[in-house]
Amino acid sequence: MRISPTPAKRDGLLIGGVHAALALYFWAGRGVTIVHDFGPDPWSWFWQNISADLLRDHAVQSLWWLHAQPPLWNAFGAVLIKAFPASHMQVLQACNIALGTAVVMLVHDLVTRHTHGRWWGIAAGLAVALHPSMFLFEAYALYAIQVAFLILLAARLLSGASEEHGNPWRWVVGFFGVVSALILTRSLYHLVLLAAALPLALFVWGRPTRRTLVTLGVIVLLPTAWYGKNAVQFGFFGGSSWYGMGLWRSALFQQDIDPLNQALAEGRLDPVVRVAPFSQPSGYASLGYTQTSDILLLDRDDLHNVNIPEISAAYQRSARSVILSTPSRYAANVVLGYGNFSAPSSSFPHLTPNRERMGRAGELDRWILLRPVFEAIEQRSEGGLYYGSLFYFLFPAILLVYAFQLARRLRDAGTMKERLGREAALVFLWVITLYTAVVGCTMELGENVRFKFPVEPAFLVLTFVVVSRLAARRPPPATR
Numbered sequence: 001m002r003i004s005p006t007p008a009k010r011d012g013l014l015i016g017g018v019h020a021a022l023a024l025y026f027w028a029g030r031g032v033t034i035v036h037d038f039g040p041d042p043w044s045w046f047w048q049n050i051s052a053d054l055l056r057d058h059a060v061q062s063l064w065w066l067h068a069q070p071p072l073w074n075a076f077g078a079v080l081i082k083a084f085p086a087s088h089m090q091v092l093q094a095c096n097i098a099l100g101t102a103v104v105m106l107v108h109d110l111v112t113r114h115t116h117g118r119w120w121g122i123a124a125g126l127a128v129a130l131h132p133s134m135f136l137f138e139a140y141a142l143y144a145i146q147v148a149f150l151i152l153l154a155a156r157l158l159s160g161a162s163e164e165h166g167n168p169w170r171w172v173v174g175f176f177g178v179v180s181a182l183i184l185t186r187s188l189y190h191l192v193l194l195a196a197a198l199p200l201a202l203f204v205w206g207r208p209t210r211r212t213l214v215t216l217g218v219i220v221l222l223p224t225a226w227y228g229k230n231a232v233q234f235g236f237f238g239g240s241s242w243y244g245m246g247l248w249r250s251a252l253f254q255q256d257i258d259p260l261n262q263a264l265a266e267g268r269l270d271p272v273v274r275v276a277p278f279s280q281p282s283g284y285a286s287l288g289y290t291q292t293s294d295i296l297l298l299d300r301d302d303l304h305n306v307n308i309p310e311i312s313a314a315y316q317r318s319a320r321s322v323i324l325s326t327p328s329r330y331a332a333n334v335v336l337g338y339g340n341f342s343a344p345s346s347s348f349p350h351l352t353p354n355r356e357r358m359g360r361a362g363e364l365d366r367w368i369l370l371r372p373v374f375e376a377i378e379q380r381s382e383g384g385l386y387y388g389s390l391f392y393f394l395f396p397a398i399l400l401v402y403a404f405q406l407a408r409r410l411r412d413a414g415t416m417k418e419r420l421g422r423e424a425a426l427v428f429l430w431v432i433t434l435y436t437a438v439v440g441c442t443m444e445l446g447e448n449v450r451f452k453f454p455v456e457p458a459f460l461v462l463t464f465v466v467v468s469r470l471a472a473r474r475p476p477p478a479t480r
Helices: 005-031 052-057 058-064 070-083 090-116 118-129 130-136 144-163 169-183 192-205 210-234 243-252 257-264 282-285 308-325 329-341 349-368 371-380 391-409 413-443 450-474
Strands: none
Touching: 005 090, 005 118, 005 130, 005 349, 052 070, 052 329, 070 090, 090 118, 090 130, 090 450, 118 413, 118 450, 130 308, 130 349, 130 391, 130 450, 144 169, 144 210, 144 413, 144 450, 169 192, 169 210, 192 210, 192 349, 192 413, 243 308, 257 308, 282 308, 308 329, 308 371, 329 413, 329 450, 349 371, 391 413, 391 450, 413 450
16 A cells, blocks of 8 residues: 655654654763764874864865875865864764764655555664664764765665656766765775666666766766876775775785795785784885875875875785685685674774663664674684674575565566666665675675675665565465
């Protein structure tokens, strides 16, 4: 049964209001704030962030020479720091709560639209509205909430395109704009996402007008131009100069030291591997990485330094050598990374002080996701496996079941384009969840759960839709 738009909007506003009220309570009443625990300058504490003084006094120059991250997150920080010099962190938390509320409402909206069921939407909205990690990442000075919002907004725009009876391309162009913003916000999301989405959009919605094609070209050009800037300035085509350091950390874990020393002596590994990845640039000076710069951003002893791209490239070459020589070890590390990825999001170590301030509410996802049960299993396991939580099995189960559901819906070639259009938002959520899991586990070992959180609301949308479809296929109860 379809529900009318008015009750659905009212439900979404009420659920979003519940989340916002709780977030403000935890902030004002429990001290769950963005300014705790990270020293006198919480913004500058994060490696990914350009220092607050540079954003205040040299924002344009620093953003232009930025190589560690895409530019939008630090550009947003520059606006806050300039507009609210004494209270930018508090304003950031208020913005995060507003975006978190929007995430809750988008989850409710998407589930309601794709299940046509009021109570499915309410249940999904409340699941996210009460999720402790939402409150915790709203009080965290990185881009997790922003990325979660962009992912769901992109899906909502695809839903709008499927319901449009006039010109669906205005919604599709919006989708590409949001995905472009996602790529320019978080280096995990690569330009390849746009390249993969464009042929599918052309197949489903047909050839757009010339003006629309020009607009799409400009949208695709923006992240491409940023990658090109990095290629010209620093010699790599991508959103972040840190990829190599993350890959080395993933490849190195639990490797036997003797073969590594032999490979280093034979020149198959770069001397940078003697230094722990993500160390300060001064730690590499003895290895010849002594380049200086007149650009203030590039001349500090942090991970924005001018030497970092070359250092990271050396780690990447060494990581590839190790992976090729011991692929089974690397595969085991990827599995371990997936266990970290599957852990309750509130368990991320940076969140611990604020989680403790939340009291029992901060442990809610730990119990719902059966973390104590898996912890007991891990302690008895002789294989050293780490399952994280119920997500370890839920991710592959939901992704696999949805793939079967989609295949059943697309069996009729005559209506494939129409049905694929109706499923486009869910297909995007499926792809972005799988992409995040694969890239987040193959390129990182340590903070995988932080990589997971931004797609958790998206995955919950997919989960509620899949479960609702399974429930709808159950036969009616027998009558006497």
